[in-house]
Amino acid sequence: MPSSVSPPFPRRLIVLALLLSLGIGALFARAIWTLRDDQQRFAERTSVNLAYTLDQAIGRTVGALDHSLQGVVHELGNPAAMALPAALRDKLLFDNSLRLSGVGGVLVLDAEGHIVIDSGSAPARQANLADRDYFRVFQGGAHTGLFIGVPVRGRLSGEYSLPLARAYYGADGHFAGVVVGIVRLEHFNGLFAQLNLGPQSSVTLLRVDGTIVTRFPDSDGLVGKSLAGTANMRAVQAARSGTFKGTAVLDGVPRQYAFRHVGDYPLALNVAQAVDTVLADWRRNAWVLGSFALVLMLACVGLAALFARELQRRQQVGARLAQAERDLRTILDNVPSMIGYWDADLHNRFANHAYVDWFGVGPEKLKQLSMRELLGEALYAKSLPYLEQALQGHAQLFERTVVDAYGAERHSIASYVPDFDGSAVRGIFVQVTDITERKRMEDELFEEKERMRLTLQSIGDAVVCTDAQGRVSYLNPVAERMTGWQAFDAAGRDVDDVVPLHLPGGAAVQPSPLRHALAEVRPLGPTRGVVLQRGDGQRFDVEESASPIADRHGQVTGAVMVLHDVTESVAMAQRMAHLAQYDALTDLPNRVLLQDRARQALAQARRERQGLAVIYLDLDGFKQVNDRLGHDAGDHLLVQFARRLQEATRASDTVSRQGGDEFVVLLPGIGSADTVGPVARKILAVCEEAFLLEGQPVQIGMSGGIALFPQDGETFEALARCADAAMYAAKRQGRLQFRLFAPDGAHRLVR
Structure with missing residues (x-):
């Protein structure tokens, strides 16, 4: 589409509106930022004042308790005072300052750390506190004056408290013990609880070495925890008082800190307000002001843009309409279909260039023709029923074969769409698409599909x-x-x-x-x-x-x-695999399968430290059966014998035919000659009943030799040789018996 140049005035109006909106935004941004600085300064002043107030309160408590400790130390060095009765002595030692809120009492420890005088109990409670840091520091001579220890849970009271201690000495200057006063941490928490600093804010009392005395809120688990070496603690240690911003290592919350060291004591106090809490009201106000500023800025730009657009709109409408008409004509002339519009009298009002290819008539000449003149009588007669339905308001879609101006036959699909003006049909839109190639592909596809169907069926x-x-x-x-x-x-x-x-x-x-x-x-x-x-x-x-x-x-x-x-x-394949491992006549395992099972049985016997027996069998009189009744009868005898032999052995045993009338029995789990004897007798009983061959009962016997693992050999081949030697000994000694292999050749008869 052709671009239109904005007139100078609308362009200057847009620039002016942008400058005005930017100015409004800058003023509001300045005001919002000033409010933020004021809010932070106010919060900082509040934290400083709170830190000062708490510093004074804590300093008075610590100072009063220290004053009492000094008095106790002084009186402990007065022999006259210590000679008084216990009640008068305690009243003299412990003045009214011990009644201050939060003071838990004063204990006097001797040089070994035992409690000797107790302001809260007479007689003194029995305990040894020599392991406390305040006792060890004076006992070792590493400190003089007031010592503030790490907060501890009292052995006597069970409550967390802050110990303040001073040493006292004998007349000769030697270390005599420690006087320790206790401030309950709940006293500090009570002071801190009166403050309302907002969510995620806190007040923390620390020793200057970084040890947390107490923290409000959430002091549980933090008492005694060290913050030494952290950035926030270094800032507290660097000055007596001040403010800074930092992120707490305890919970990762950014805060604004105001801190003060408590008097001349090794204690520091910080008041920490969460940055989010400090800026919460400011953020709400900033959103309101920012939203209002944004609305004003958008309103300025929007009004200017609307006014400028309206000025340009009229100039653009005419150009767009002309361009749209040219675009539509270009599109329709390049669509691979005949597209035209015919009025209610079937005279042409519009046609694209495709009519030239089909009928040899250009768009200008076509406007002078009716549809009857264009199609000819024969084709018009075929199309008339569809035309009448379309003029009655019913859309039509049908296929038609047309011979074009060059004599080529074209298969086409035609669409007639009625054009309603609200009450009547003013004309019809006609679209005719050439589907000759699609028809050809459909026919080829059908033929290919039919060939594939016949192939798959065959x-x-x-x-x-x-x-x-x-x-x-x-x-x-x-x-x-x-x-x-x-x-x-x-x-x-x-x-x-x-x-x-x-x-x-x-x-x-x-x-x-x-x-x-x-x-x-x-x-x-x-x-x-x-x-x-x-x-x-x-x-x-x-x-x-x-x-x-x-x-x-x-x-x-x-x-x-x-x-x-x-x-x-x-x-x-399964049959061939079976024949490779089983005897074709008796269906017993052959030599290959027997050796495989023997290797497995030997491995298990070694692993479980069990015994194993190998029996070699040979039928007595088998050759005579073959000679007298024939080889078929001999084969039948072997089959019957194999079946009886399998029935006489366990499922875990292996019965194998080695060839001819020789058989091998593998007996796992046989540990001694006494164990193998019953098995041998059971196998001998196989031949007690006569075999029926060709209707005749035939009696036959057997001889066998037995070798045991591990006595007679470590491998199956060695065991087989031993069993075979024992079997031939059985044959030499009269047959119908089993002999147990012996290395010296005196193969023992198995009974």
């Missing part, structure tokens, strides 16, 4: 398609057979409900591989080791793979999962 794997949320959208026939679902029943259901995948152990695969593909936006698989279980209980071992489906913008719109039925191959 392949031998199950194919499951879902949307981006994992809801089933398609099942091919193989997927219908494997899942037990019909495609129309499964549509819209969760893929985990339609295709329940499980691990071989029975646990469900959660989430399904298809959901992993959707979440990670990458193909997964193919992966074996998954079982598809139908609702009727039928199971399929499958090899699954899943891939996300994305549109041309990379947005995931769904996923496809392919399940390849590998039930037969998995069964074959």
Whole structure:
């Protein structure tokens, strides 16, 4: 749009208004800042006056108690006074100053720290205070005069108090003891409680070394705490009195401090008002004044802006309307659709440039034609029903095939929108869009979709398609057979409900591989080791793979999962794995599995310090059975013998066929020959009953050798050699027996 230049007067008016508003803001800001300084100065003067008043009150209390202590020290050096009866002596020692508010009493301690005279009790209460700092400082000679100790909890009263002490000496000048007076801290807290300093403000009495005597409010837990080395404490120690601003290390609150040292005593007092409390009233007033100033400033600028805008508005309206008309014409001429307006008599009032491409008629010539003349009789007759409905106020949308001015056939979609003036239709807006390319793509898409459908129906794997949320959208026939679902029943259901995948152990695969593909936006698989279980209980071992489906913008719109039925191959693999570890005839563990179990049993026996037995067995007379009845009968005999042998042993034992008629039994948990004897007899009993072969009872025996761990060997190979040697000894000694291996060759008969 063309820019319009503001006239000089409105521009100067805006500048003047800005200057005026800035001046108003500056005046109010100055006033607000002055109020802030006045508020802080007033608070500072108040804190200084309070600190002075409290200093005088505390100084009088401490001075009066010190005066009494000096009197007690003086009288303690008077032999005549100390010779008086206890009641008269105490009345002489303790004058009326002890009745001051807050004074807790005076104690006289001897050179060992024992209480010898007590102003509050006659006779004196029994206690030793030699561990107190005020006693140790005089006992060691490190101090003279008045000493103010750290606040303590009294052993006699149980209350916090501030001790004031002076030493007294014997006639020869040696240290004789300490006189200590007590000021209850609740006396100071009572003075401080009369002040109203506002929230988060405080009054603190400290020793000049930084030890907190008491603090109001919130003194609990702070009595005796040291502030030495902090910035605030250094400011208090640097001068006798003064003010400063700082942040309390106790609670992190910024405060305005006024402090004074109490007389000539090693005590200091500070009155601390929270900065937020000091400035609370000022902030409220500042918000009111600032808001009022802002309103005035905005009003000045706003009124000037409104006036200047109104002056420019009339100049801009005409230019905008002209520009809008040019913009609209440019847009409509570049829209890939025919757009026109036809009045109630179906004469053209407006047309864009697309009419030239379709009908070879420009906008100016088109205004001289009716719609019948433009379309021709045949096309007009087809369009007339829609035109009549549109002129009656009903919007129309339909498809039509048109032959353009160049003889090309165009598929189009036409829209007739009535133009109401409030009571009648004045005309219709016509929009015709060429959809020839879209039609062609739809036809190609249909053909491609049909090819994909036939392909998916023809392949031998199950194919499951879902949307981006994992809801089933398609099942091919193989997927219908494997899942037990019909495609129309499964549509819209969760893929985990339609295709329940499980691990071989029975646990469900959660989430399904298809959901992993959707979440990670990458193909997964193919992966074996998954079982598809139908609702009727039928199971399929499958090899699954899943891939996300994305549109041309990379947005995931769904996923496809392919399940390849590998039930037969998995069964074959399991059978082959079984045959690799078990005897094909008797289904007993073979040499490979026996050695593996033996290694595990030996490791457990070493770990738990238990025994283990290996038994070698050989059937007696097996060759004669083969020769007389044939090898099939011999095989049947071996199968029956293996079954009986398994029944005669424990579930934890391993019975293995080594080949021919030789068997090995691995017995974990067998610790001695006495333990293995019952097992051997039970195994011998296996052959007591005749075996039925081809309808004939056949009696057969066995011989066996036993080796024990760890007596006979540390490895299975060593134990096997020992058991084999014992077995051949059993055969040499008459068969139908078990022999226990002995290193000297005298293999003992197991009974």
